[in-house]
Amino acid sequence: MRAQKYLLSSIAVATLFTALGAQAQWVMVARAVAGRVERMSNQSSNGAGYDVATVVLMANADKVYQTALTSLKTNHPEITINSSDAKKREIKFSKGDQIASLQATPLSDKLTQLVIASNLTPTQDATPVVVEGVMKVCKQMNVVCTLANQ
Numbered sequence: 001m002r003a004q005k006y007l008l009s010s011i012a013v014a015t016l017f018t019a020l021g022a023q024a025q026w027v028m029v030a031r032a033v034a035g036r037v038e039r040m041s042n043q044s045s046n047g048a049g050y051d052v053a054t055v056v057l058m059a060n061a062d063k064v065y066q067t068a069l070t071s072l073k074t075n076h077p078e079i080t081i082n083s084s085d086a087k088k089r090e091i092k093f094s095k096g097d098q099i100a101s102l103q104a105t106p107l108s109d110k111l112t113q114l115v116i117a118s119n120l121t122p123t124q125d126a127t128p129v130v131v132e133g134v135m136k137v138c139k140q141m142n143v144v145c146t147l148a149n150q
Contacts, residue, residue: 048119057141060112099119
């Protein structure tokens, strides 16, 4: 009976250390790509499509969310904030017929994944709005971000 308890506790400790080690490795990988903006977009022949940009920031997710929300409210009168959810750290906004969403997801206490996605419309120019949005948040957070080579 004692050997069985010892074995079970050893397995539990080993599992805990394995899980912590895997998480630590994942955070190290995320930190290695911090500041690199990745973009994905697709536009059909009729002009409709999507545009998405992501970046990992060395910053607190709540602060990233609050910075983005404040910036949208104060620096962009042409943008309408349709909804904001501090608990999910998500903002839905629009500019004319273009709609977009922003979400700041915590990866750790001081590491955040920022995702901005929008639709592309037939009347919209090719300006990468989501990339510009990510870069503005990076600048306001005093984080150096660069567009990854596509």
